């Protein structure tokens with residue numbers, strides 16, 4: 001079976017798209033075959049993205065207080081998750097936050113706001129932030145994620161300098177009404193199409209671990225291929241207390257790697273981004289996942305903390321990757337070796353061991 005993954009990579013590299021059956025085989029690979037799956041998907045990753053990792057940075061412009069009821073979301077109507085809740089950041093605050101991510105190596109800033117969708121005033125506010133951001137950092141890509149768009153809003157964002165628009169389909173159409181009832185799957189697709197229609201790069205992805213079947217995960221990925229999403233954030237459910245999904249733990253680190261590998265086989269030349277839940281679900285396999293995916297978020301997420309940005313960058317260079325857009329090869333310099341810590345606990349001491 002292992003040779004099958006390599007043959008599949010050969011076929012995809014030669015231009016034959018992966019089928020739903022291929023995707024299921026990757027998802028259902030035995031854990032003993034994990035490294036074969038990673039090696040085969042890694043060939044596709046390197047063919048299209050070399051050893052670069054795209055680093056993205058989230059700025060939550062407006063947090064919580066959302067009238068929509070997405071069951072997985074800590075910001076949703078009815079969520080009791082004890083998250084930060086605030087209305088719009090000022091332009092200066094937004095620029096300061098974005099600057100921190102850019103200083104940390106991010107080449108894309110994602111400006112996000114909670115809510116069903118933006119008003120005309122909201123669009124004006126975000127347009128102002130984008131214009132100022134582009135003046136200060138002309139090389140940085142800006143992605144907006146503001147919810148469902150109305151006619152004309154995508155063009156307004158495009159005119160302000162927005163490069164990409166994120167709106168995740170989140171799950172398969174056949175599972176959508178189980179996770180949200182205040183808007184439809186078609187509403188979500190419509191917004192992705194509006195972004196595309198305005199010439200904005202579509203960013204749309206999914207969340208794994210929402211009670212979907214294997215077939216529904218495959219269905220969602222093929223829908224994203226059909227939608228021609230340029231970047232595909234793959235989130236792993238973070239089951240916040242106070243949401244309907246609290247205590248829902250369906251994922252293992254190896255399954256998460258296989259989900260990312262499946263995304264790579266189905267959409268070989270698209271940006272596959274390891275998104276929310278990376279640290280919590282991939283755990284010690286985070287760096288293995290980088291050999292399949294080519295993009296991460298730096299530092300914190302919208303309402304939860306990620307690992308320190310310095311640890312993200314260290315992981316990138318420890319694995320022989322470079323930050324996309326970085327002039328220098330981080331693998332070759334700036335190593336700060338840590339001196340061995342002399343043991344002062346356990347055997348031979350009166351202090352408890354660390355086991």
Ligand code: SF4
Nearest residue numbers: 066068070073076114
């Ligand atoms: S619309 Fe966005 S912010 Fe609101 S509940 Fe859904 S995912 Fe959360």
